[in-house]
Amino acid sequence: MAGTFLALTARAVRTNPKLPMQTAGMASYVRNLIGKREIVGYGFNGEPNYVDRTDFPLPAIRWREPTPDISALREKEKGDWNNLSLEEKKALYRASFCQTFAEFKAPTGEWKSVIGLSLVFMSGAFWLFYFMKAFVYSPLPITFDKEHREAQLRRMIDLQVNPVQGISSKWDYEKDDWKK
């Protein structure tokens, strides 16, 4: 969507020859941006901008500047539309609008690159962790081995740590073993 957005920002001009100086400056600024494109509607914030959107199907300006070809076609358009060939009809459409609905609603496939890049960065983080583990961090303290941890657990039970819902509530002090 952002790619199709031709940001043409300035105040809307419905041409009035007796504009005050500042407004006239704004108007020529708009003209600078949109060139000779015809202003045909009310755009966002009243500004003549073009964007293909399903919820705002008719943008404020025509997509192409009028070339001699397009002007000739638009003259022919004033007659019976049954006399227009298919190519002329398509050319008329393309003069007014950038993309058809089918085109700007077509999936971009961007989700694939998003998922792919996410996985690349996640695996990168894994390898970084592994590198740090192997080469940077010192070994774990001795208190992490099984013997020390069992001693720590025994100490907690002896101190009756968390006797209501926690570890000591599951210890049977009379049988000196876990509750069955």
Next chain:
Amino acid sequence: MIRTTALRAQSIFRTALSASRTNAASSTRLMSSHSTETDDQFDARYENFFNRKDIDGWEIRRGVNELWGHDLVPEPKILIAALRACRRVNDFALAVRILEAIKDKCGSKVNEIYPYIMQEITPTLKELGVSTPEELGFDKPELALESVYNL
């Protein structure tokens, strides 16, 4: 205490009893922001809007963009009026764009609503010489987006 309870009860019963009576004045005042327009009036309003003799391209675009803001698929008669308005202002592209937009507006019910609408408006399309997006090949993506540096 009893007196308070009795008064409360009385007021509750009074509300319950009078609820059956409609109070036109208060209902309109309380719902002043709510639209009382019926669907028929809504359709007629837009149909008349597009049927205006002096309508220009600006007004057609405004009307369609506004209509597209509603949670509905416009009736075929509104679309016919809009297409005829496009004919009056000699804007072929606008007519095709409206047809494309109506297909999009059908949303997930496109297989049910869109054929019905096309069936209703086909005589008008034939009369005006408007090709459907399908005839123009616009139902499938046709061209890739041109780079903005080549415009």
